[in-house]
Amino acid sequence: MLLSIVIPVQNEILYIPRSFESIILAGSQIDSEFFFVDGRSSDGTFEWIKNQIKEMDNCKLILNDKKFVSHGFNLVLMKLRVNLFLELMAIQFIRRLIFLMQ
16 A cells, blocks of 8 residues: 655755654655655755655655645645555644654
């Protein structure tokens, strides 16, 4: 069974480095694919993710030129080879993680 994980991001450079490893590690336990959908970040988020996923066949980085999360999902939906679908918001993931750690 394949799990497709969509992570919309925009200017998340303060959060994505800390959450990226956890997201990838969690998804590595099963057959999964990751779609990072960047809403035209201006803080280096796009470049950081692009560098991290260079050699990862199950990760894709998509530019969402309209910046709306719903448009980003529309860009991804046709690319999914999905049995299960999960949306993660990078900033929410790290905030929840911090809350659980406190």
